[in-house]
Amino acid sequence: MTMKLYHSPGSCSLASLIALEASGLDYDVIEVNTGRRENFSPAYLATNAAGKVPALRLSDGAILTENPAILAHIGDAVPDRQLIPLAGTLARARAHEWLNYLSSGLHIAYRSVFRPERLSTDPDAEDGIRAQGRIMVRDALAIVEGRLAVRNTAFAVSGMLSVCDTYLLVYWLWSYRDAVGADLPALPSYEALIMRVAAEPAVKTIFEREEITLPTTREPRL
Amino acid sequence: MTLTLYHQPGACSLASHILLEEAGLDYEAVHIDIHSGQNRAAEYLKINPKGRIPALRHGAEIITESPAILGYISGLVPDRAYLPEALIERSRVLEWMNWLSGSLHAVAFAALIHPDWFATSDAAQAEVKAKGATQVAEHFAAINQRLRGHDWAVGNTFTLVDPYLLVFYTWGCIFGMPMADYGHYRNHALRMNARPAVAKVMQAESVEAIG
Numbered sequence: 001m002t003m004k005l006y007h008s009p010g011s012c013s014l015a016s017l018i019a020l021e022a023s024g025l026d027y028d029v030i031e032v033n034t035g036r037r038e039n040f041s042p043a044y045l046a047t048n049a050a051g052k053v054p055a056l057r058l059s060d061g062a063i064l065t066e067n068p069a070i071l072a073h074i075g076d077a078v079p080d081r082q083l084i085p086l087a088g089t090l091a092r093a094r095a096h097e098w099l100n101y102l103s104s105g106l107h108i109a110y111r112s113v114f115r116p117e118r119l120s121t122d123p124d125a126e127d128g129i130r131a132q133g134r135i136m137v138r139d140a141l142a143i144v145e146g147r148l149a150v151r152n153t154a155f156a157v158s159g160m161l162s163v164c165d166t167y168l169l170v171y172w173l174w175s176y177r178d179a180v181g182a183d184l185p186a187l188p189s190y191e192a193l194i195m196r197v198a199a200e201p202a203v204k205t206i207f208e209r210e211e212i213t214l215p216t217t218r219e220p221r222l
Numbered sequence: 223m224t225l226t227l228y229h230q231p232g233a234c235s236l237a238s239h240i241l242l243e244e245a246g247l248d249y250e251a252v253h254i255d256i257h258s259g260q261n262r263a264a265e266y267l268k269i270n271p272k273g274r275i276p277a278l279r280h281g282a283e284i285i286t287e288s289p290a291i292l293g294y295i296s297g298l299v300p301d302r303a304y305l306p307e308a309l310i311e312r313s314r315v316l317e318w319m320n321w322l323s324g325s326l327h328a329v330a331f332a333a334l335i336h337p338d339w340f341a342t343s344d345a346a347q348a349e350v351k352a353k354g355a356t357q358v359a360e361h362f363a364a365i366n367q368r369l370r371g372h373d374w375a376v377g378n379t380f381t382l383v384d385p386y387l388l389v390f391y392t393w394g395c396i397f398g399m400p401m402a403d404y405g406h407y408r409n410h411a412l413r414m415n416a417r418p419a420v421a422k423v424m425q426a427e428s429v430e431a432i433g
Binding site for chain 2: 050058060062064065066067068069072073076077087088089090092093094095096097099100101103104105107108111112119120121122124125128129131132133136143146147
């Protein structure tokens with residue numbers, strides 16, 4: 001059975017979609033549009049009770065959740081593609097360092113900016129939650145930049161595109177959303193990495209299919 | 223090469239401390255006192271610019287993020303199979319780790335412990351905190367269900383997920399949550415505590431909460 005990715009356009013599942021494309025494996029995509037709340041439909045909740053994307057249906061029919069686990073699974077399924085360093089190596093630890101920080105640090109920071117209602121139902125609290133979120137996003141982006149600046153590899157963890165790079169790409173795109181604002185730290189290493197990532201064939205293929213172009217202008221916060 | 227774990231007793235670094243002891247590796251544990259802000263001091267920020275614990279030094283390399291550190295320790299003792307060989311089991315380990323690190327620690331417990339990170343007004347902080355407590359309880363119920371009929375989190379053997387699960391169990395005890403209601407999770411904690419290496423580290427960190 002072909003693997004199936006449950007994906008919402010623009011969400012962090014984009015990283016898994018690009019990883020599947022780069023893997024050379026056959027795969028199907030099932031759109032679960034979170035903007036239309038399709039992730040909370042009974043059918044999808046039966047697939048992933050947490051109502052989150054991505055989820056990956058494996059070849060044996062089982063469901064795998066959590067983006068870093070999905071990304072690592074895709075990478076490990078095709079070791080010759082080197083989409084993730086081999087288990088047991090220092091480079092592999094670096095990959096998990098990236099995946100975990102992006103998932104539990106940067107993604108969570110963005111959540112406060114994009115979905116303040118998840119934290120408080122009081123509309124008066126939204127501005128404060130967004131403001132705190134912007135501080136967390138700026139801090140996390142500065143950490144990402146600092147780490148990228150001291151690496152000695154062309155891509156995040158190796159000389160080739162890895163699932164860490166596809167994941168970094170998602171949060172680069174998110175940094176251009178209006179709610180984030182333009183007052184971000186300087187991100188020269190991050191930007192240079194993304195330019196390299198965007199030139200990769202699998203990324204170009206998915207950008208074209210999903211109608212994504214790299215943004216160039218940050219919107220000042222209202 | 224010496225292994226040095228930078229940790230705070232009772233914090234999530236407990237899992238890395240336990241796995242180092244379980245592995246029988248030679249290591250040094252250095253207490254970074256987060257209550258006095260040592261993790262934000264210039265000296266520690268040179269080790270981990272994120273100002274978080276745990277961090278693991280191995281020779282010239284420093285590794286951060288609990289799931290990465292636990293995976294790295296597992297790689298130093300491959301015969302112990304703390305990270306299973308089979309792809310699907312390894313992916314299940316990563317699924318557990320990211321869910322615990324993200325949804326339970328960085329979302330639910332962070333809201334409960336640090337509502338000021340997320341909201342500014344007193345009323346909003348109170349709501350964030352209450353929501354965090356509810357989410358922690360939901361996660362504990364889910365963990366309890368998943369451990370039903372299983373001695374360990376993944377497969378039939380101890381993996382790097384198990385010490386990480388114990389961390390959050392002890393936090394539940396500290397926050398006065400009804401851990402006895404989560405019988406399968408409690409049995410898992412007792413099973414963990416029966417391991418000599420775990421008991422030794424729990425004592426070294428003065429963590430006694432089994433509930």
